[in-house]
Amino acid sequence: MARVECTTVLVQGFLIMQFKSLFRSGYRLAAVAALAVGATQASADVQTFATFSSISPTKNIRLVNSGTGASRTSDFDIYTTSTATSTSVGATQVNFSFLQKGLSAVISNAVANFTLSAAATANEQAIAAGSTLVQPTISGFMTFTSTQAITLTSPFFATKTFAAGANLLTVTFDGAMSGTKNGSNVNMGGSTEGGNNIVFTSDFLDFSNVNNSDLTTSFSALTAGLGIDTNKSLKSFRATAGGQFSSDPAPLVLNVVPEPVTWVMMVTGFAMLGLAIRRQPRAARLTA
Template identity: 35%
Template structure:
């Protein structure tokens, strides 16, 4: 193999690598729906000290899981534990959209019965996903009733992420969101709990929450291109060493 061809192969491989490294896909690694009628989350205005949104006790949910190899399972029964707190007043973003910011909280899912994902059996009580978070917000339409509130927590606020079936990194959690439905009582202004913008917080309510965690993972083609690129560079180096030895 000529020196020109070896150099060209190595250069082409290296040129591919930055592009390949950027090729990612968004995967819903944990999504859940309420496994019961009625509320599974409670909001409490704690007065001047702040407010909280949480499960009073772990609530049963149905979880759908996808690992980073594309293995998929649905209908896994799990206990959800969520606790988020904030101190801010509500802010009128635009029109009738209001939001309140979280200071932090925790989330965890623990399966209540064994399940199989890929070729692995996970016993009851396994840690599906647990983490702490900082930041995020709860947004609602005011006035409004069921199905118009959203909790959104960006992945860059996550810490202490652990899981019995997922490995971190090379993935990056990108977002966690909970849609709040059946909000009782509905969000409103004035006598229903929202006053002037400088002192307003959402009033106490219960809600039925369903949510989703997403993560970015390298696409299968990315790993292939990286392996091919490294293989080409290694092949060219070995041929060069053989030529020098001869």
């Protein structure tokens, strides 16, 4: 069920970007109607490589509506807080997991410091599509850092230790938020295939091979039902956070160097393969 909800969020983010130009060209109602219809996820090869969840039900997210002042630079700010009553940006602790082979056994529900800081572009009004509220054009960053040293070991790679404070994952992004009017949950997501800008960096993963990047963050147990304020943007609330990060294809494990014995085994294996091919009769090679 959670997977379906995540897919819906990504789809909504994609459609918002596609129809944004229509809103500004006088086709707002037609675009909202199309957004309400929904669609399937663009890529079937996207793989989730990391997830995070709140350690406790304590509210660790704050959304603050900016009001109607003409000089405002955003319609709202959304950020992590170190306590349930803090009014400034601060790190909060969450459980963080990698799903990548070679990392999942070591970094699974590891305690991480999570910081989110993002804002909704001023005058980009929330859209009501039936009972769904959509807030377009949100941008910012989130980062997850280790709270203790992490040592990666493998029979195939040299042991490597990452000090506390290592960058598990940092994401710079733009996207959209959506949820049910008066509901207690709202989702924030985006996809590069949907026209969003999403950039991942990590001390543990290499994203140079990635063609498409997705993020889905869920804010639950809102202190006030989801609604629209006087500046036509989402009303203020506090919530708890969780989410997942995906890409197509999956990123590669970074910063691990094969042991010398592994290099010898690899070279020997390639040599034996080459020898086997040379010994194969010419006719058989031509037929193959």
